Amino acid sequence: MVFPLEEATIAELQEAMESGRLTAAALVKSCIARIAAYDKQGPKLNSVLELNPDAVAIAEALDHERKRQGARGPLHGIPVLLKDNIDTGDKMHTSAGSIALAEHYAAQDAFLAARLREAGAVLLGKLNMTEWANYMTVGMPGGYSSRGGQVLNPYSPGQFPTGGSSAGSGVAVAAGFAPVAVGTETSGSILSPAVNNSVVGIKPTLGLISRFGVIPLAHSQDTAGPLARTVADAAYLLNGMTGFDPADSVTGASIGRVPDNYAAFLDRDGLRGARIGVPRKVYHDKLTEEEKELFEQLLGRMREAGAVIVDQVDIPSAEALADLQSSVFRHEFKADLNAYLGKLAPHLPVHSLRELIVYNAKHFEKTLKYGQVHLMAAEETSGTLTEAQYLEDRMRDLRLSREEGIDFVLAEHRLDALLFPTTTGAAIAAKAGYPSVAVPGGYTSSDGKPFGICFTGSAYSEPTLIKLAYAFEQAGEPLRVPPILER
Numbered sequence: 001m002v003f004p005l006e007e008a009t010i011a012e013l014q015e016a017m018e019s020g021r022l023t024a025a026a027l028v029k030s031c032i033a034r035i036a037a038y039d040k041q042g043p044k045l046n047s048v049l050e051l052n053p054d055a056v057a058i059a060e061a062l063d064h065e066r067k068r069q070g071a072r073g074p075l076h077g078i079p080v081l082l083k084d085n086i087d088t089g090d091k092m093h094t095s096a097g098s099i100a101l102a103e104h105y106a107a108q109d110a111f112l113a114a115r116l117r118e119a120g121a122v123l124l125g126k127l128n129m130t131e132w133a134n135y136m137t138v139g140m141p142g143g144y145s146s147r148g149g150q151v152l153n154p155y156s157p158g159q160f161p162t163g164g165s166s167a168g169s170g171v172a173v174a175a176g177f178a179p180v181a182v183g184t185e186t187s188g189s190i191l192s193p194a195v196n197n198s199v200v201g202i203k204p205t206l207g208l209i210s211r212f213g214v215i216p217l218a219h220s221q222d223t224a225g226p227l228a229r230t231v232a233d234a235a236y237l238l239n240g241m242t243g244f245d246p247a248d249s250v251t252g253a254s255i256g257r258v259p260d261n262y263a264a265f266l267d268r269d270g271l272r273g274a275r276i277g278v279p280r281k282v283y284h285d286k287l288t289e290e291e292k293e294l295f296e297q298l299l300g301r302m303r304e305a306g307a308v309i310v311d312q313v314d315i316p317s318a319e320a321l322a323d324l325q326s327s328v329f330r331h332e333f334k335a336d337l338n339a340y341l342g343k344l345a346p347h348l349p350v351h352s353l354r355e356l357i358v359y360n361a362k363h364f365e366k367t368l369k370y371g372q373v374h375l376m377a378a379e380e381t382s383g384t385l386t387e388a389q390y391l392e393d394r395m396r397d398l399r400l401s402r403e404e405g406i407d408f409v410l411a412e413h414r415l416d417a418l419l420f421p422t423t424t425g426a427a428i429a430a431k432a433g434y435p436s437v438a439v440p441g442g443y444t445s446s447d448g449k450p451f452g453i454c455f456t457g458s459a460y461s462e463p464t465l466i467k468l469a470y471a472f473e474q475a476g477e478p479l480r481v482p483p484i485l486e487r
Contacts, residue, residue, distance in 0.1 A: 010075070014076070025060045028079050039175070043487075045157065047151050051124060055122055071120065072119060081169065083126070084096060085133060085214055087109060089108040096133065100348075100356055124178055128143065128148035132215075132375070135378075137370045137375070139370050141164075142167050143164055148168075156447075162193060166193045170193025180227065183227050185426075186430065187426060187431075191438045194439075199228060200229065202438075204238065204242075205459050207254050207433070208223070216332075217332075218328060219250075220332060221433065223433075235262040235265070271305040273307075274416045277310045282319055287421055316409075317405045329374075334353050334379060341353070356375065401431035417461070419456075420453065426454070441453045
């Protein structure tokens with residue numbers, strides 16, 4: 001009997017496994033069957049790059065462990081899909097969507113992958129993504145990679161964007177291929193797939209989750225984070241990935257600032273008395289009239305739940321950030337990628353950004369459908385992070401996003417969080433290294449396109465953001481409708 005996975009929550013799955021109505025092995029098989037039916041056939045969403053050949057065996061072992069000594073926690077036996085830039089020291093590849101790394105097996109788990117295994121999760125497979133986290137070229141659609149092809153949005157394959165670069169993560173969760181997935185973000189790459197695929201995404205504070213074993217884009221903004229169909233499930237997954245990692249010094253700042261259980265902040269009354277700031281200048285400029293109307297309806301939902309909406313809280317740096325052409329990614333990409341590629345096995349064809357560019361040029365028919373403009377521009381930097389422009393841009397990013405941005409507005413208006421429509425606030429939060437939580441906000445009436453909102457706060461404010469997002473999610477009729485997949 002195939003368990004109806006596609007909309008089951010982690011709590012429901014755990015109850016079914018505890019009662020004996022379901023096993024982790026049966027759950028994994030259900031995931032695989034659904035992937036075969038809808039990712040590789042039917043609409044061919046193309047979100048899953050490969051599956052873990054040991055997934056069923058791992059699940060069976062976890063079932064046996066549950067019978068002998070009980071479950072380890074909420075993630076015990078839960079299938080989790082990982083973005084293809086996250087190392088796993090098993091029989092799965094890690095390629096960042098690039099043909100150049102199609103035969104790359106990581107020597108060991110990324111810290112977050114190891115933490116998930118310890119929590120009892122079944123690492124089910126790797127997900128397609130925008131190649132090199134969308135820092136390969138200009139004009140490449142979100143969700144495209146030379147290794148995996150184009151990911152499609154389950155709500156309207158070929159019409160609606162998937163978001164990037166964790167497109168596979170958002171699509172797989174929305175389509176019910178696994179209860180939860182892990183994505184990564186440098187600027188919008190968790191929040192965008194969440195909004196575009198009507199799921200929940202948490203972009204954590206920089207340093208909450210170790211970057212060790214994750215193919216990088218830019219260390220000053222890179223972080224992994226959960227995607228799920230509910231805020232509760234995202235909180236459970238976040239629990240399983242945090243922790244101090246000596247291999248990534250940035251996690252040292254999280255010591256003493258990480259709660260034992262993010263699920264403890266799932267409060268239905270979490271919006272009551274909360275002060276939510278709405279910056280409109282710049283952040284609402286590109287919304288359609290229909291999106292503006294939908295956003296106002298969501299503000300009404302929050303007011304009814306007891307929130308205090310503080311409107312027109314302009315961010316002083318908003319226009320400066322919108323016009324900013326920062327060089328941070330261009331400089332950090334070379335330094336960070338060379339450090340990762342330089343440690344790869346000798347038999348692989350690339351061990352530096354320069355070798356990657358040469359490889360792509362040699363195999364251009366397969367690798368350069370959209371070019372490699374960003375790769376070549378990054379190669380022109382020194383790779384030492386000593387250029388005056390880089391140093392000045394990085395300090396400016398921090399000043400504009402923090403002191404003259406999020407921190408200023410939160411303090412000035414005594415706010416618990418800021419609220420942005422769609423992903424318009426993703427860049428300022430990413431530059432600051434601050435967290436955001438994206439939640440579904442319904443659909444446009446004209447074409448059914450998913451709409452979402454993002455709660456943003458200061459460093460390590462995940463407990464507050466989770467509380468607000470959960471209360472919003474629970475405040476009325478469900479705002480998320482599952483996609484209809486037809487074969």
